[in-house]
Amino acid sequence: MKDNFFCVVSPNAITVTIEKENNYKCSTYLDVLSQAISKEYKDFLEIQDIIEQGYDVDFWTTIRNDKIERIKKILLVREQIEEAVISFNNNMFDKIKEYLIFSVSPYHLKYKRFAKSFKQFENSRTLPLNVRNMITYLKEQVQVIENILTAEDYDVLIKNFNRYVYLKKQIE
Structure with missing residues (x-):
């Protein structure tokens, strides 16, 4: 059932619905966010290698820390979507x-x-x-x-x- 839910994601709220109208499937959001996390993590590993080699450590440390913050933000949004879907699914089941x-x-x-x-x-x-x-x-x-x-x-x-x-x- 969860695979048929649609999400509206805004900076302040995540709305889960069964209406397709101009909305993406929640699973699509989760897939895209997982891909983004994977890409950011690969970049993080490359930057970490550069830092370990000792090249321009201050600059790359700043970039690495930015990557860490981006990964945290993406993870947070993904968790919020997952929680919203679970909550919606449970409420719909109860109804x-x-x-x-x-x-x-x-x-x-x-x-x-x-x-x-x-x-x-x-x-x-x-x-x-x-x-x-x-x-x-x-x-x-x-x-x-x-x-x-x-x-x-x-x-x-x-x-x-x-x-x-x-x-x-x-x-x-």
């Missing part, structure tokens, strides 16, 4: 889960009661196949809803919600 819980909760007790009322018949061979299937669907749906309620990541949440939708169609 999606909250909405799904709101959507499925009314059915949780309903299906649980139905499944419980049929419990005495669930192993009965005299029940028609469609009724036995319905009992199985109800039991599975209760478990799927419980999985949604306790989901900790997108994969579990989406997988179980898709299963919920399928089972709901079978039940109704």
Whole structure:
């Protein structure tokens, strides 16, 4: 999911969004910043070699220190983007889960009661196949809803919600 987020990076703030409108992917910013860090670090190593050889040490030490400061600034921006993406991702997950819980909760007790009322018949061979299937669907749906309620990541949440939708169609 994180790979589909877009960033607006300004000197004072980093905004993460799912809207593409005139924004770059956050992952693009992170890639470019990583490349910049790598380039600055290579320059730093070359400058360090020059200093160690004793050529114009004061001049090159100043340049080296500037490189160190640039690397620190780039690292800081990269960390801020990463933190903003993580925060946005967590908030979005919480909102999606909250909405799904709101959507499925009314059915949780309903299906649980139905499944419980049929419990005495669930192993009965005299029940028609469609009724036995319905009992199985109800039991599975209760478990799927419980999985949604306790989901900790997108994969579990989406997988179980898709299963919920399928089972709901079978039940109704």
